[in-house]
Amino acid sequence: MLEKLFTQHAPALHRYLLRKKCSPSLASDLVQDTFLRIAQLESLERVLCAPSYLFRVAHNLMIDHHRRFGEKRYENDSTAFFATLVDETSCPEEQALGALELEHLESLLERMPARTRDVFMLCRVEGMTHKETARYLRISTSSVQKHMAMALARIGRALEPDQEG
Template identity: 35%
Template sequence: MTRDSTAAFAAFYRTEHERLLRFFRRRVGRDEAPDLVQETFARLLRSGAFERMENPQAYLTRSARNLLIDRARRDKQSQGVVFPFDEGCDAHVCPEQTWRIEEADMRRAYGRALRTMSRRTRRVFMMHRMRRMTYTEIAKHLGIGDKRVQHHMNLALVRLRRALTAWSVAG
């Protein structure tokens, strides 16, 4: 810039500064307006076309509007959507489909464990758990002692516990 153009820009700055400051104050408030005025004049100066302009006031006004538009776009992009989290209302709920799949997997592991038991152990276990028979009733029905019923129930429970533990670790 030449000395004459620098003086012309300084005079233009003094005459347009207040108008531009009022323009920004109405739109963004007192705190941010001075920074936006400076940015608008800096854009005009960086363009290097001040000396060739016929109507620098119109260019300055258009540049100020564009600055506000750019700022609004940037603010809109940087804003994230925030949803309040209410522990009581928005508690995590495991989907039913997941529960059904896990239940089916567990039933398969349970069935495999039952199939690996001896016939007598499986029968004792089923009589106790499914028919709700007591150990004494099972002993009489099968013709064995109460201690043998306990032994078969312990075997069954150990086998099931191992199978379900392996399933829960694998799943």
């Protein structure tokens, strides 16, 4: 049963980790570690019913790895990340609109101070808590809150209908 799970989900897990800015070898290692963790479960029914559990385990292993070794999970140039967000299953018009919205957001992020952009990417893209982000960037939690407020205010102002970025 574990072999079937691996065959079904390992390629998708690997792609997911690559989109999260893991190197190919790290992504492969984390996929293997994910299935080692799954193998230790008393019952695989939980995983069979909810394959998203695999992705959560892989994501947590990635976060643990980056905390332990202090690597950045994304590059300051967010272009590669935003390129992965366009929904290729939607119609061409929706893809084009989505790509334009992502370009606009990417442009906004590029104009933000580096620290504010890093805090936003870690909290909103990587899903880290304020406390985790503070520890990762070696700043205070209140600084994280300040940078998030600044980033969200800038994005909010830029998205107002009568504003031009």
